[in-house]
Amino acid sequence: MKIVQITDTHNSAHGGISNENLVKMIEFVNELEPDLVVHTGDVSILDPDNEADRATAARLLGELKAPLRVLPGNHDIGEPGEAPIGGAGVTSARVAAFRAVFGDDRWVEYIGGFSVVGFNSELMSSGLPEEEEQWAWLESLPAQLEGRPTIIFCHKPVHAPAPGLPASTYSIAPQSLDRLRSIVDNIDVQAFGSGHLHRWALEFHDGVQSISAPSTAFVYPGVEGQFGPSLSQLGIVEYQLTEDGGVTPFFRARPDLAEHYAVNVDTLRLALEEMGIDMSTLDITVRDVLRIA
Ligand SMILES: [Fe+2]
Ligand SMILES: [Fe+2]
Structure with missing residues (x-):
C-alpha cells in the first residue's frame, strides 16, 4: 500500500510554471498508482479569496486517478496569528469557501490496517467556532x-x-x-506529514518521524540554513506502508520540472500586486525566505 503526499502546488488562473509543473507531477503520481493522494494545502498561488485560482487548482487536480483528499493551507483560507501574510487572517467565510470546492477540511481514511488523518492547521489558535468543532473531533479520534x-x-x-x-x-x-500532544499521545502515530516550508526534510520529534514535503511549484533557497538540514527541490513524498504497521517516506521527483525561486515566478509577482502586498511590510523571516532584500 502506498500514499502520495503532494503539497504547495500554488496554482494560478493565469497559468504559469506552477500549473505546468503540477500537470507533469500528476502524470508522475498516476504512474506510481497510489492508494490515496493527500494534498496538504496551498492549492492557490497566494490569495485565499481568489475563486478562479481555487477552481484552476481543482480542475488540474481532477486529473489524478487515485482518490484525493485536500487540506487547506494559509493561502487557501488565511492563517491565524498577529501578522497573516497580506493581512489575510483565517475566517469562517474563507473556510466555507474552501470546503465548497474541496470538501471537508478534516477527515479519516482507512487504508489496509492503517488510518490516515487530515486536519486543518490554520484553525489552530484562531479562536473561530470551527476551531472548537475541530478540537472535539480530534478528541474523538483515539x-x-x-x-x-x-x-x-x-x-x-x-x-x-x-x-x-x-x-x-x-x-x-x-x-x-x-493540546494536540495530549490527544496524539493516545494514537499510534507512525508519521506526521506537513507542507508549507517548500522543503523536503525528515525529522524526529518525541520519537515520531515528521516529514516536511516539498512543493511542486517553486522553491525557497536558503531554508536549509534557517530550518535545519533539508532539500530545497520540487517533488512529492511517497509513503510506503508495510504489513507490520510501519511507514517509510521517500522523496520522489521527476527530473524535468522547472525549479524557480519564489520571487522569480511571474504569476506569484502578479498575485502579490493584485493583493496590494507591499513586500517591505512582510515579516523579516518571510522576506528572507522569499529572498526579498
Ligand atoms: Fe506554500
Ligand atoms: Fe503555506
Missing part, C-alpha cells in the same frame, strides 16, 4: 481509530522547524501543540 497505526497530515508543521520562529507562521502555536 477511540475511533482503535489502535491502528496512523499517519497525520496538515499544512503547517506540527512542530516548530527551528527555535525562535513566529508561532502560527511556521508551525502550530505552542498552546495548541500542547
